[in-house]
Amino acid sequence: MRIILDGMGGDNAPASVVEGAVLASKKIEHIIAIIGQEELINAELAKYKFDSDKIEVIDAREVISNDDAPVRAVRSKKDSSIVKGINLVKNGEGDIFISAGSTGALLAGGLFILGRIQGIDRPALASVYPILGKKPSLLVDAGANAECKPNNLLEFGVMGSIYMEKVIGRENPRVGLVNLGAEAAKGTTLTKAAYDLLEQSHLNFVGNVEAREVPKGACDVIVADGFTGNVILKLTEGLAWNILQLIKKKFTEGTKAKLGAALLIDKINDLKKNFDYSEYGGAPILGVKGPIVKMHGSSSANAVMNTILKGIPYVEGNVVDTIQNSVLEIEEITLSEHE
DSSP states (O other), rough: EEEEESSSSSSTTTTHHHHHHHHHHTTSSSEEEEOOOHHHHHHTTTOOOOOTTTEEEEEOBOOOTTSSSHHHHHOTTTTTTTHHHHHHTTTHHHHHHHHOOHHHHHHHHHIIOOBBBOOSSSSSEEEEEEETSOOOOOEESSOSSSSOHHHHHHHHHHHHHHHHIIOOOOOOOEEEESSSSTTTOOOOHHHHHHHHHHSSOOOOOOOOOGGGGGTTTEEEEEOOOHHHHHHHHHHHHHHHHHHHHHHHTTTTHHHHHHHHHHHHHHHHHHHHHTOOOGGGOOOETTSSSSEEEEOOOOHHHHHHHHHHHHHHHHTTHHHHHHHHHHHHHHHHHHHHHHH
């Protein structure tokens, strides 16, 4: 397998990207190709000992930043790490593309270069959602589609369920629809129609899930439009960060608190690890004809390493082909709804 890694994407590139690639290369036998400005990447690689048979560098002179208009950048910056990287996957010279760069550019590149899986109307961003004391859930869509139609939410449920099974290893995952009430009749026109479609599917659909139940692990695949999903994700991140800061402050106020912290340090670290995005890897863009994974913009070397390691089953599980094979059922359900 040849893993294509964007060396120029993210706040800490290329330093954290290169370090993460070196760490990952020591755990796998696959080739990691870092793409970006060759001299900068080689300067970082020079800091480490690594197997040169497992890490290679591909030169790309241009960089797409978060300030660039995504569609225009993908069309004009042909020598950028994102465009060249996705093209390598399209041409069969790479098996997966991983980047901490512009989400918009990755979505645009996936659509224009790889194309949508036939039958999928809207590709979606799937983000691992931490659940305290339990295995994490998967949030689909986490921000790619602010406005959706009912069949899009059905697609998100199907694609998320496949990814959960093939990559995360959760058999027969429970699929829930984010709504303002648990009853089937609750919600907007969109959620009511989506509920009917999800109920007709082969999915293990557990019905509507209220926002307060999401962090408790009420379902394995959390289905929402991109606007709602992104709000849930950002609110959870912000709340978790504030809680951890409050705990840190309380445990450093006075001698007794510090002694208590010393006794509970392992438990505190476990709690912090539950909310640490770097432990879970990146967010796949589901629905395009090739594996693309988006890392957090501020990804550390540990996050890069974990994304590489967890990207391997995405390829080996043939997730893209499985989604393609599941499209027929989506079309049948959608057509029956309009008859």
